[in-house]
Amino acid sequence: MANTIQRNRAEFPSHLTDIRAIMPKLVEILESGREKNWYCFAWLEEVKTQMSVCAITEMSQESLDRGMVLRAFIDGVNFERSTNRLDQTSLMKWAHEFRSELDKKFDSNHKYKQEAYKTAPWSQEIARGLSPDFLEQLPKDLNSKSVVHFGVMCEENPALTTVAGLKKRTGELRTKLLDLSHSYVQAKNQEAVQDDPYQDLVEIRVMMRQELKTHIFVDRQKNMSQTLPISLAAATGIIKNGKSTRGISGGLGGLEITRFRDEQINEVTQNAVRLTKAAHLPPGRYQIITGPDVTGVIAHEAFGHTQEGDTWMKGRSIAENLHKQRQKVGNDKASIVNHPNMFTMDRHSFGTNGSYFFDHEGELARLQVILDKGMLSPPMTDLTASTLLRVPRTANGKRESWRRPLMTRQTNTYFTPGDSTLEELIGMVKKGYLARWSHGGMEDPKGGSLTAGAAYFEEIIDGRMTGKLFLGPSGGHVELSDPVFSMLDKIVAKSNTVNDQRVPEVKFGGCGKYHKEGVDAGCGGPYILWEDINCG
Amino acid sequence: MQFSNDSLLLSLKESLINVRAKKSDIFYGWKISVSDSHSLQSLMLxxxxxxxxxxxxxxxxxxxxAIEIFTRSGGPMMMGNSTYNIDPLAPLEAQIYKTLENALQVSNRPWDLPQPEKILPRPVVTSDPQIKTDIKAAHATLLEQVRAKAKKIDVVKLNSAELYTNIHNTYFETSTGQSGEQDRTDVYFELALEKLPLPNTQEVLKMKTAISIDEADLPAFIDEIVEETLSIDQANLPKTQSHAVILVDGKTISDFLKNLLTQISASHEYNKLPFLLPGHKTYNGEKTADSDKLSVTLDPTLPVMAASSAFTSEGLAAKKGMVIENDTVMHQVVSNRIGQYLGKESNPMMGNIVVPLGDYSKEELLKSTPECLEILSFSSLLINPTTLTWSSEIKLGKLYKKGVFKSVIKGGVVSGDIKENLRNFKFSNKEKKINEVGNNFIPAKGYVGPDAMLIKNGVKIAGE
Structure with a gap:
């Protein structure tokens, strides 16, 4: 991870200075005189997106989405108003109207069930412990009025990104991938005369996107902001019958983190071609090695969603009773971590799109073990879930955008690494498959089952990769599905990591809660050898 | 909602006209879109x-x-386009110049932008007057319906619910003189519940999306889910099978057809993805003699339906048409732009998916096979629109033998191939209406057709 290239932290965008100055006034309008029973905050989010697509049909896009949420948390209920009409006059009027509504609902005779939530001042936050990424950005003489900004380390300044720059990179990458794929097909067809020769890909579609997210949070104890550049390159290789493979590279950082490595290049240029000759997997149980991508989906769906505090709060998770009963739900190798402040991983000096400094309710990000050697910990929480469940608050309060409600959501969820190499894991397989690339997944927090998709399988026989690829039984992707407990009891071995903080590879990803509310969420882990998994 | 007097819209239009005049050598055209939304959201425990x-x-x-700018430049002439969401707090002309610059980065074959049509598109009812008139009163009515019903329920445990009432008004205008405005309303409701006594490990989570309060009929929807929850029993894994017979619901039929219909779009042909042309069959291999045949009409005119619209995304009048008749593709859907690329006439057919009913009841369909697995819910049905393959874990199902219920099924993976499935299937004779509201990523879907489909070919299950 040694990096000699100059890196700088993403700066606070100066055009938001005026709006930021209004936010403490809005909070004051909302809670003034009611501080004993009301806890209020203001949240602003801005997402600047630039995108370029190079394909048969090219496109480009730039957008700026900015909105504010005012929150009053009273007696365990969130009252929120959101708008994108952000001129000073409209904002002040809006805050006064909201206050007036709340005053009507909670008149002076109202009997409150609980006092206002007490948010931690900076002194308590520091005493509780913050990682160096935070401490080095905090100003001296911190107090509740201090303006604090957190930025992510970048080589390429995200504020200077342009669509023209993205277009140049997508164009060059597409040309390179098309050339490499064509050379691969020619080489394969020259290796041996074939009745059914390999054919060139019909299309390689390359997309490059950067989202520059800035969040501002203001309550009675803090006035802080964060700028999170999320950079992504994705390429899809498509064969004539519509089957495709995809390589993606990106995470939290400047465009430097989108460079394609060999594994992504080969996935797009070679494996899509190889899929034309893939066999169909007979449905059944198989010994499986999952790569970081699929391992991550299993972590995310297994005891990721199940450990979301609002799901506990609603009585919709099997985990609450299991935690209370101290029941073991996996073997000693089954450990899963929630890591919102993850800024390095495996051999990379950047985090994923699931990382941040604070969540959407202003809770500072700290690592949390959610499954420790098969034993469940208290859940990840947002403010409401933490209050109603009377469990510690964690930095997992997130929303799809200012338009949508906040819920307990995952940040980066991963299995902890082990001590084997991938080659050693492959050597332990008699007959089985390597599932390297994910294809969706779904949780069932109440039923305790999970499903994780793999784009295709690579066959392993007698400890060696055979070079044969397998699609699902019907010719689509392969689904891996089992009850969570039996699955987590079948971890045989895990691969190691070179990361000095023992953070394995975590992949760029997104997450929906059941079927909606899409948010950024990284998931990953080591290569894991599973005794067997039901595959179809 | 009246947009005609919106000051920012007027300034934006003026700025676009100004910049276009200054850059007339490359600035070919523009489109402005404005949307105004109001949403009330209640989350409940x-x-x-x-x-x-x-x-x-x-x-x-x-x-x-939002604006979209079209450019024409270079030799040979190439056409570019780019979209931009306007920041109302920043200078407009600078944003227009930036969009112009972004559009110049795009090199596509030129096409002529659509002109206003001689006959204006006929207005279509896409909203509920009750929600449109007073969204707060409408939301309160829905909330009261839900709470009143929930208060009386003691046979199951209600875990959580979400209710959203939304209005979206949209307006567009183009440099060629096209313009249009539409109002949309929708209601989203979801309920999670489980059977008593506790604890148990099976939860039912159901969602309903509707355009109007009447269509939502939340009390009836809640009754329906409670009944389904009470019918759940101890669950078993399904058997592993290479030739399974399954029964799926109207939502799944609509999802299958929505994906199949992407292949009749001419954009698939241009972009070298698998596509279907008029005369092509919708199934692979040999059709089973006693199978039903598939016919599909796209209808944008049905009142208060999610995919009803007076306009296509290019601002042309949306057209109704039978795109599949007796398993044969009748028309390719061709946009103005792709039509010019492929040398084909534009055919702006779009709308709600309308499918004729079958001849038998769901019960008769279940009785007609020695063994059938009715899929009540998939964990996550993923359908690949290019390969038309699909798969999912079974979240909940019921196993029938000759129509007699045998056991509840949960877990295992079911997969299939739509073109194989369409070789041998039967539709039910009861109608189901489905509305799914679109968003920035997923187009809206409206469906009127059979509430069940018996699939006898091309389904595999990985289970016990």
Whole structure:
């Protein structure tokens, strides 16, 4: 991870200075005189997106989405108003109207069930412990009025990104991938005369996107902001019958983190071609090695969603009773971590799109073990879930955008690494498959089952990769599905990591809660050898 | 909502005209889109006294302005386009110049932008007057319906619910003189519940999306889910099978057809993805003699349906048409742009998916096979629109033998191939209407057709 290239932290965008100055006034309008029973905050989010697509049909896009949420948390209920009409006059009027509504609902005779939530001042936050990424950005003489900004380390300044720059990179990458794929097909067809020769890909579609997210949070104890550049390159290789493979590279950082490595290049240029000759997997149980991508989906769906505090709060998770009963739900190798402040991983000096400094309710990000050697910990929480469940608050309060409600959501969820190499894991397989690339997944927090998709399988026989690829039984992707407990009891071995903080590879990803509310969420882990998994 | 006097819209239009005049050598055309949305959102928890109690109460106002700029430049001439969401707090002309610059980065074959049509598109009813008139009263009515019903329920445990009432007004105008405005309303409701006594490990989570309060009929929807929840029993894994017979519901039929219909779009042909042309069959291999045949009409005119619209995305009048008749593709859907690329006439057919009913009831369909697995819910049905393959874990199902219920099924993976499935299937004779509201990523879907489909070919199950 040694990096000699100059890196700088993403700066606070100066055009938001005026709006930021209004936010403490809005909070004051909302809670003034009611501080004993009301806890209020203001949240602003801005997402600047630039995108370029190079394909048969090219496109480009730039957008700026900015909105504010005012929150009053009273007696365990969130009252929120959101708008994108952000001129000073409209904002002040809006805050006064909201206050007036709340005053009507909670008149002076109202009997409150609980006092206002007490948010931690900076002194308590520091005493509780913050990682160096935070401490080095905090100003001296911190107090509740201090303006604090957190930025992510970048080589390429995200504020200077342009669509023209993205277009140049997508164009060059597409040309390179098309050339490499064509050379691969020619080489394969020259290796041996074939009745059914390999054919060139019909299309390689390359997309490059950067989202520059800035969040501002203001309550009675803090006035802080964060700028999170999320950079992504994705390429899809498509064969004539519509089957495709995809390589993606990106995470939290400047465009430097989108460079394609060999594994992504080969996935797009070679494996899509190889899929034309893939066999169909007979449905059944198989010994499986999952790569970081699929391992991550299993972590995310297994005891990721199940450990979301609002799901506990609603009585919709099997985990609450299991935690209370101290029941073991996996073997000693089954450990899963929630890591919102993850800024390095495996051999990379950047985090994923699931990382941040604070969540959407202003809770500072700290690592949390959610499954420790098969034993469940208290859940990840947002403010409401933490209050109603009377469990510690964690930095997992997130929303799809200012338009949508906040819920307990995952940040980066991963299995902890082990001590084997991938080659050693492959050597332990008699007959089985390597599932390297994910294809969706779904949780069932109440039923305790999970499903994780793999784009295709690579066959392993007698400890060696055979070079044969397998699609699902019907010719689509392969689904891996089992009850969570039996699955987590079948971890045989895990691969190691070179990361000095023992953070394995975590992949760029997104997450929906059941079927909606899409948010950024990284998931990953080591290569894991599973005794067997039901595959179809 | 009246947009004609919106000051930002007027300034934006003026700025576009100014910049276009200054850059007339490359600035070919523009489109402005404005949307105004108002959303009321209530998130609820199960409560022993109130049935359901709110823990989040939200109100959202959202007004967005977007532009698309089209350029023509270079030799040979190439055409570019780029979209931009306008920041109302920043200077407009600078944003227009930036969009122009972004559009110049795009090199596509030129096409002529559509002109206003001689006959104006006929207005289509896409909203509920009750919600449109007073969204707060409408949301309160829906909330009261849900709470009143929930209070009386004691045979199951209600875990949580979400209710959203939304209005979206949209307006567009182009440099060629096209313009249009539409109002849309929708209601989203979801309920999670489980059978008593506790604890158990099976939860039912159902969602309903509707355009109007009447269509939502939330009390009836809640009754339906409670009944389904009570019918759940101890669950077993399905058997592993290479030739399974399954029965799927109207939602799944609509999802299958929505994906199949992407292949009749001419954009698939241009972009070298698998596509279907008029005369092509919708199935692979040999059709089973006693199978039903598939016919599909796209209808944008049905009142108060999610995919009803007076306009296509290019601003042309949306057209109704039978795109599949007796398993044969009748028309390719061709946009103005792709039509010019492929040398084909534009055919702006779009709308709700309308499918004729079959001849038998769901019960008769279940009786007609020695063994059938009715899929009540998939964990996550993923359909690949290019390969038309699909798969999912079974979240909940019921196994029938000759129509007699045998056991509840949960777990295992079911997969299939739509073109194989369409070789041998039967539709039910009961109608189902489905509305799914679109968003920035997923187009809206409206469906009127059979509420069940028996699939006898091309399904595999990985289970015990």
């Amino acid at each position: 199960g409560d022993p006294y109130q049935g359901l109690a709110s823990y989040q109460d939200r109100e959202v106002h959202d007004r967005e302005y």
